[in-house]
Amino acid sequence: MRKNIVAGNWKMNKTLQEGTELAKELQAALNGKAVKCDVIICTPFIHLASISQIIDTKTVKLGAQNSADKVSGAYTGEVSAAMVASTGAQYVILGHSERRAYYGETNAILKEKVKLALENNLTPIFCIGEVLAEREAGKQDQVVKTQIEESLFDLSAEDFGKIVLAYEPVWAIGTGKTATAAQAQEMHAFIRQTLAGKYGAAVANETSILYGGSANAGNAKELFANPDVDGGLIGGAALKVDTFLPIIEAF
Ligand code: PEP
Numbered sequence: 001m002r003k004n005i006v007a008g009n010w011k012m013n014k015t016l017q018e019g020t021e022l023a024k025e026l027q028a029a030l031n032g033k034a035v036k037c038d039v040i041i042c043t044p045f046i047h048l049a050s051i052s053q054i055i056d057t058k059t060v061k062l063g064a065q066n067s068a069d070k071v072s073g074a075y076t077g078e079v080s081a082a083m084v085a086s087t088g089a090q091y092v093i094l095g096h097s098e099r100r101a102y103y104g105e106t107n108a109i110l111k112e113k114v115k116l117a118l119e120n121n122l123t124p125i126f127c128i129g130e131v132l133a134e135r136e137a138g139k140q141d142q143v144v145k146t147q148i149e150e151s152l153f154d155l156s157a158e159d160f161g162k163i164v165l166a167y168e169p170v171w172a173i174g175t176g177k178t179a180t181a182a183q184a185q186e187m188h189a190f191i192r193q194t195l196a197g198k199y200g201a202a203v204a205n206e207t208s209i210l211y212g213g214s215a216n217a218g219n220a221k222e223l224f225a226n227p228d229v230d231g232g233l234i235g236g237a238a239l240k241v242d243t244f245l246p247i248i249e250a251f
Pocket of ligand 1: 172175
């Protein structure tokens, strides 16, 4: 179901103690507040079990930043979707551009990860987006379409309906360079049209599509005001309540 969502991606930041402190602070800041979006924090794996005991999932939901493309077994260092789910987490970021760029995650690998996440009742927050050279060559639509087609379009309409998408132009992540509200809207509308072409307008209209890339308190309102932007995936600004809360309150 289409929802407004603000999701924090902590990346590889915060010790367990710092992370539990931040989760407690965020929970306290949201207690008794009427917010108009779902709030999710996507933490490092080792924080999940502890933080799931701290948060009230009615106000703060929990996700991982990755899960394996294999069910279980001799894959040293990997963490399976079943393991993530067993901590109480409900979401998992998949296909983040940092995973694609630094850890060789291809559309084919991501297809397996999505399938296993869904089998374990995790909601994938599936990231797509072009690098700067692709945008400068005018290829952003094709790049994003191919990422969606190759990783997601084997899913049934029912399963696709469980996915959250995050459009993250790679040139805007952690760079302080945000896509303009018009660039975000243009791409989100294109993504929705692509989904409609495969699954029909009803499924496309029910899909939450988040924007990610240097979103902050100063630009969130304008970005979220777009008809096809249903919220944000937030990196740097999610690491402090002071910077994350105003983004949540932009709805
Ligand atoms: C991200 O990591 O998904 C992200 C959008 O990061 P930042 O907000 O720091 O650009």
